[in-house]
Amino acid sequence: MLRIECCVETSGERWKCVIQERVNEELRSRFAAARRVAVLTGAGISAESGVPTFRGGGGATIWEWRGRPVTELSSAEMLATDPILVWEWFDHRRGLVKDVKPNAGHEALARWELRFTAFSLATQNIDGLHAAAGSRKVIELHGNLHRGRCLKCAAMRELPPSPLAVLPPLCSCGAPLRPDVVLFGEMLPDGAYECAEKAAEGCDLFFVVGTSAVVFPAALLPRAARSAGAFVIEVNPEETELTPRVDATILGKAGDVLKQFEE
Ligand code: BJW
Ligand code: ZN
Numbered sequence: 001m002l003r004i005e006c007c008v009e010t011s012g013e014r015w016k017c018v019i020q021e022r023v024n025e026e027l028r029s030r031f032a033a034a035r036r037v038a039v040l041t042g043a044g045i046s047a048e049s050g051v052p053t054f055r056g057g058g059g060a061t062i063w064e065w066r067g068r069p070v071t072e073l074s075s076a077e078m079l080a081t082d083p084i085l086v087w088e089w090f091d092h093r094r095g096l097v098k099d100v101k102p103n104a105g106h107e108a109l110a111r112w113e114l115r116f117t118a119f120s121l122a123t124q125n126i127d128g129l130h131a132a133a134g135s136r137k138v139i140e141l142h143g144n145l146h147r148g149r150c151l152k153c154a155a156m157r158e159l160p161p162s163p164l165a166v167l168p169p170l171c172s173c174g175a176p177l178r179p180d181v182v183l184f185g186e187m188l189p190d191g192a193y194e195c196a197e198k199a200a201e202g203c204d205l206f207f208v209v210g211t212s213a214v215v216f217p218a219a220l221l222p223r224a225a226r227s228a229g230a231f232v233i234e235v236n237p238e239e240t241e242l243t244p245r246v247d248a249t250i251l252g253k254a255g256d257v258l259k260q261f262e263e
Contacts, residue, residue, distance in 0.1 A: 019239070019249045023260035027248060030205060030231060031261040036118040038203040039109060040196070040221045041254075044210020044236060046129050048103040048255040051096065055212045065089060076185035079178060087167045090179045094145055094162035097127045105209065105254030106133035108262065113137065120199030122192075124211060124218050126181050139196045141188055141218050148177030156180060193217055200225040209235045210254050213242040222246060 023031075043053040054063045054070050063070045066085075072078055073089045102110075110133045113119045122139040123130055128146055130138045148157045152175030159169060159177075168176040182188055197220075200206060206225035213219040222242055226232045232246040235257045243249045250257050 017244055017246055017249060019243065019251060021251050023250060023257060023263075027233065027250075028261060028263070034203075034205040035116060036199075036203040037112060037116045037205045037207070038120040038196075038199040038221075038225060038230070039112070039122070039207040039209060040200075040211065040218060041109070041121070041123045041125060041130070041209045042211025042213075042218075043125060045105045045109075045123075045254045046100070046103075046125055046127055047210065048105065048253055049100045049129060051100055051125075051127055051129070053210075055214070065092065071184060074181070074183050076183045079183060083176075083178070084167050086179065086183075087164070087169075090145060090181070091162050091164050091167070094159070097129075097145065098162060100127070100129070102129045102133035103255045105258050106130055106135070108258035110134035111262070118199070118203070120196065120203070122196035122199070122218070122221065124215065139192055141182070141192050141196065143179070143181035143189065145179070145181060147180035149180040151176050151178055188217065196221055197224055200230070201228040203230050206230040206232045207235065207258075208232065208242060208246065209258070211236070211240070213240050 047053055052063060055061065065073060073086065079086045106129050109121055109130065113121065113135055121130060121135055121137065122141055124142050126143050126145040128144055146159055148159050148169055150157065150171035150173060153171060153173045155171055157171060157177055171177055200221045201224055203225060206222060208222040222232050223245065226245065234242055234246045234249040235252065235254055237251055237253055239249065
């Protein structure tokens with residue numbers, strides 16, 4: 001088992017992060033003793049279901065489609081200048097997730113919801129796979145791929161199956177819909193971040209799973225949990241910007257690692 005200890009000087013504090021490949025007895029007993037647990041997930045938790053992640057190689061490469069990076073395609077600027085391209089991009093994404101199923105990582109988190117005195121699950125994902133796995137309360141920080149939002153009456157509408165026949169799809173009031181997702185440069189849904197932050201600050205164990213932790217404000221949540229005294233565990237096959245700032249990093253796939261806590 002790989003076991004490296006690293007220390008980081010952060011505003012005078014020395015933090016120690018242990019990097020390992022499997023869940024050991026110490027982490028398992030922390031899990032068993034925990035009462036209040038909060039989790040932040042990112043694209044990596046859906047990777048084993050076959051959903052592409054945005055960034056690879058430690059954040060060095062970024063997903064491109066039709067020669068444009070996701071940072072351009074999923075931006076408020078692109079929606080304002082080329083809404084049809086943005087709809088095509090999200091319809092393509094809906095096609096990619098059409099037949100995918102939740103994996104062992106999503107399923108473990110759905111079980112955890114029933115296990116602790118308090119449990120909070122916040123996700124940056126828009127694929128709906130946590131709900132499909134049975135999680136009942138999910139804070140969707142970046143919206144949902146399967147919904148549109150009316151630009152006139154603000155109603156939320158479930159979208160028909162991909163591919164969409166008409167772009168942009170229309171609301172029953174006749175006005176165009178926009179994808180109900182949070183693009184770069186846009187605010188998160190009302191209260192979503194605050195709710196996740198409250199859970200992060202009130203938990204004793206915080207898990208950060210399958211995220212490169214480079215997109216804000218979601219990337220602040222593990223930091224908020226750590227500052228408030230929680231023990232923070234990262235689950236990711238790669239080290240991230242967060243690795244030196246958590247208590248333990250388990251270098252592995254979410255589907256393999258999360259269920260090891262229950263053994
Ligand atoms: C596995 C695995 C396996 C692989 N198991 N793991 C502060 C500083 C600097 C900039 C900003 C800041 N505050 C705000 C900003 C601007 C911006 C931002 O963060 N920019 C950064 C890029 C620097 N943020 C925003 O604009 C946010 N809005 C906001 O802050 O509003 C206030 C405001 C308004 C106006 C002006 C200024 C402020 C909104 C952000 C919305 C992001 N939306 C996206 C697109 C959504 C729609 C879509 O899906 O297309 O959300 S971006 C994209 O990245 C998507 C993701 O949710 C998000 C995070 O990605 P994630 O989940 O971490 O995935 P990856 O691919 O990066 O990482 C996957 C990881 O999984 C990797 O580490 C793998 O190793 C791992 N993995 N297999 C476990 N099997
Ligand atoms: Zn409408």
